[in-house]
Amino acid sequence: MTTIAKPPTTQSHLGTNILLEAGTNELEVLVFHLDEHRYGINGAKVREVVHPPKVRPVPNAHESLDGLCKLRDLVMPMVSLRKYFQLNAPEQLAKLDTSKSLDSHDSQVIVTVFNSQSVAFRVDRVDRIYRISWEKMRPLPELCDSDRNLFTGLTVIDEDIVLMVDLEKISEEINGRKSRLVAEAEASHAKPLLGKRILYAEDSLMIQTMTTDLLRAAGVDDLHIFNNGQDAWNWVNQHSGVPPLDVVVTDIEMPLMDGLHLTSRLRQDKRTSNIPVILLSSLINAENEKKGKAVGATAQLVKSKINLLPGTIAEALTAGK
Structure with missing residues (x-):
């Protein structure tokens, strides 16, 4: 049998228990905002949410990569989901000032652990974690084929359509x-x-x-x-x-x-x-x-x-x- 060395312990600083009982067919979704739209990721991948740290740019890196940051003695890449989704950035977020941390009102950073690696994702604002059944998670409609490599599915929370972001796809790309x-x-x-x-x-x-x-x-x-x-x-x-x-x-x-x-x-x-x-x-x-x-x-x-x-x-x- 193949077993995998464990990554850092999955935690959340949002006051919720990420780890769910096996076989319940439930998940916890961390919802965040880019502009006025809501997106989600599986809460089991979330370690914590922090204010943007200082970033060290990496020459010739992918255009979505802000650079490297240090959080709790771990050095990890920080990816801007706004850049990755090619959204028009507000003037104050158009260029990341790498000499200092961004103001906490400008954006937030979701620290994730998946595939035995830590990756930070910068978003406009984090909402909260919702516990839902996988039965409420739906595949994207066929007409959205062009976006199916970016999102693994969708769910409806508080009457809003929440698209689930494919973090593996972003990381691998x-x-x-x-x-x-x-x-x-x-x-x-x-x-x-x-x-x-x-x-x-x-x-x-x-x-x-x-x-x-x-x-x-x-x-x-x-x-x-x-x-x-x-x-x-x-x-x-x-x-x-x-x-x-x-x-x-x-x-x-x-x-x-x-x-x-x-x-x-x-x-x-x-x-x-x-x-x-x-x-x-x-x-x-x-x-x-x-x-x-x-x-x-x-x-x-x-x-x-x-x-x-x-x-x-x-x-x-x-x-x-």
């Missing part, structure tokens, strides 16, 4: 790891998963595409892909006969049904109780690893180590024999 990981897998010529039938659930199209390329390169040609846990579960119920699935790979945070709830259902159904389930998530840390074990996950892998997925699947299949 800025550091450019996607092409290198896929190229390494294709160059290996190894086919450890040749002939295997795999179900894969992931709501981020960028991660979905990367993982699909890796699995194809590893020899998988019978791959069933879904954007959320509910659609994956529905398919399992309709296709639980022959040929059987060899393995299930699932994200944790997804609309309608999360990966922990999907894993729990697979384990409770005698038709699927013995199928290996791999949790592939940016949220694999000590606390969430316990949740994965509680619902019966076979192995857990952080997305920053996605190149290890074919080997993790092969190991899980060998252990199950």
Whole structure:
């Protein structure tokens, strides 16, 4: 089984308990503002919200990267979501003064931990954390295809449409790891998963595409892909006969049904109780690893180590024999 070294403990300074019980199909959403519009991220990725610190610019960096900042003895990149979304900046935010911290009324910084790394995101203003069911999280409408690489879904809070930001997509685009990981897998010529039938659930199209390329390169040609846990579960119920699935790979945070709830259902159904389930998530840390074990996950892998997925699947299949 593959286990992941834990990142810094997930905390919130907003007076709420981020860690939810495994299998409840609930999440906590941190809502923030850019202009008058509200956006959200999974609260499990939030470590704290702070006033903007001093920033050290990085030459030739991505245009959305403000630079590097130091918070609680950790040096991390700080990304401006206003710049990334190419929003017209108010005059006072148009240029970041790196010689001093910004005034607390100008913007706020959300410190996140995912994929075993810390990243700070600068936003106009943080609202609060809301606890909701994954059933209330919806995929984007098909007509919004051009934005589906930026947002993993939406929900409605206080009559406002809140778009869920794909932090993994932003991070991977800025550091450019996607092409290198896929190229390494294709160059290996190894086919450890040749002939295997795999179900894969992931709501981020960028991660979905990367993982699909890796699995194809590893020899998988019978791959069933879904954007959320509910659609994956529905398919399992309709296709639980022959040929059987060899393995299930699932994200944790997804609309309608999360990966922990999907894993729990697979384990409770005698038709699927013995199928290996791999949790592939940016949220694999000590606390969430316990949740994965509680619902019966076979192995857990952080997305920053996605190149290890074919080997993790092969190991899980060998252990199950």
